Amino acid sequence: MTVTNEWSLQALPDMDQAQFEQWKALLEERTGMTITEQRKSFLQTSVGIRMRELGFSSYQAYYEEVSTGPSAAQEWATLVDRLTVQETRFFRHEPSFDVVKDFLIQRENQEKKSVEIWSVGCSTGEEAYSLAMLADQCLSKIGKGYYFGVTATDISVPALAKARQGIYHHRKLETLDDQLLATYFEQKSQQHYEVVPRLKERVCFARVNVLELDKAPMHGMDIIFCQNLLIYFRRWRRKTILNRLVERLAPGGLMVLGLGEVVDWVHTDLQRTHSDSALAFYRSKASSK
CATH class of the missing domain: 3.40.50.150 (Vaccinia Virus protein VP39)
Known part of the structure; x- marks a missing residue:
């Protein structure tokens, strides 16, 4: 799977509740991490950015690609990196x-x-x-x-x-x-x-x-x-x-x-x-x- 040369300018629709629950369940099943309702916009934005990079316009189509597609493992690793917050610093606490x-x-x-x-x-x-x-x-x-x-x-x-x-x-x-x-x-x-x-x-x-x-x-x-x-x-x-x-x-x-x-x-x-x-x-x- 390759990133498209041009960023998709078409706005994605909002993620509906069923789609949110589907993505939320996948993330928890594979990583254990939970996304609360308050962080729905974060999930939608992170997934949406990656979808635009790849030229996807459907949450369901991208979900199927991440779940069972030919490059599912590689794409999942990329998406997880986007969804895990990496705010850190030396001697943080x-x-x-x-x-x-x-x-x-x-x-x-x-x-x-x-x-x-x-x-x-x-x-x-x-x-x-x-x-x-x-x-x-x-x-x-x-x-x-x-x-x-x-x-x-x-x-x-x-x-x-x-x-x-x-x-x-x-x-x-x-x-x-x-x-x-x-x-x-x-x-x-x-x-x-x-x-x-x-x-x-x-x-x-x-x-x-x-x-x-x-x-x-x-x-x-x-x-x-x-x-x-x-x-x-x-x-x-x-x-x-x-x-x-x-x-x-x-x-x-x-x-x-x-x-x-x-x-x-x-x-x-x-x-x-x-x-x-x-x-x-x-x-x-x-x-x-």
């Missing part, structure tokens, strides 16, 4: 990274000399590289002999491609202090900077659908960082995802979530940290599994 920093500093007294970190819903990589920078700084202060790796996952293939490149516009880096910028980035042009190779090689990006965490190979993670992802799921599905994540958290490990994203969920293996400004939990060292 500072109190959460402070919790991670404290956890890493405490590793000095641990026998295990490696730290495995998982960024769940990593988008275009800012969160994953922030965790890598923090780990590199903290563990280098402890001393030699420590290894860390960051596994970063997302459902969006285009977002992961951008993350692997590790190239960011200078505006994305305005919140970083000069030392971090000088240590972990190389200027590629007047407008863009690239993550240095020694940090890039510590981060592995992979496509993972959180509905299929039971198939994910990650286990024994020391830190799981999952923010601004669960808000797109129904409450019952959030609990399922969280329980799956806990299964992949090492005893004594740290799980950091987004404030306000979790309601009425408890896990017997977890104990909340003392931070009032971040939502984070330790997994007990004598866990049930």
Whole structure:
């Protein structure tokens, strides 16, 4: 399927309720994410833009193309990238990274000399590289002999491609202090900077659908960082995802979530940290599994 050379100027009709429910159901079935009635215009606009690019004038025809067409898988990946909000930045929620920093500093007294970190819903990589920078700084202060790796996952293939490149516009880096910028980035042009190779090689990006965490190979993670992802799921599905994540958290490990994203969920293996400004939990060292 190819994008047409000319943008269709013909206005698309409004998406009726039946069409909205059809698209909404497809998105939830495949990704788990829900689109509320209040975000109907967002769905219509995002789908409509892609339809114009391809020359479709019928929501139903495009739905069938995405569902069962010869290029359905490829087109679905493109559309999902349009529908997933990728608003992110380096060290987005500072109190959460402070919790991670404290956890890493405490590793000095641990026998295990490696730290495995998982960024769940990593988008275009800012969160994953922030965790890598923090780990590199903290563990280098402890001393030699420590290894860390960051596994970063997302459902969006285009977002992961951008993350692997590790190239960011200078505006994305305005919140970083000069030392971090000088240590972990190389200027590629007047407008863009690239993550240095020694940090890039510590981060592995992979496509993972959180509905299929039971198939994910990650286990024994020391830190799981999952923010601004669960808000797109129904409450019952959030609990399922969280329980799956806990299964992949090492005893004594740290799980950091987004404030306000979790309601009425408890896990017997977890104990909340003392931070009032971040939502984070330790997994007990004598866990049930």
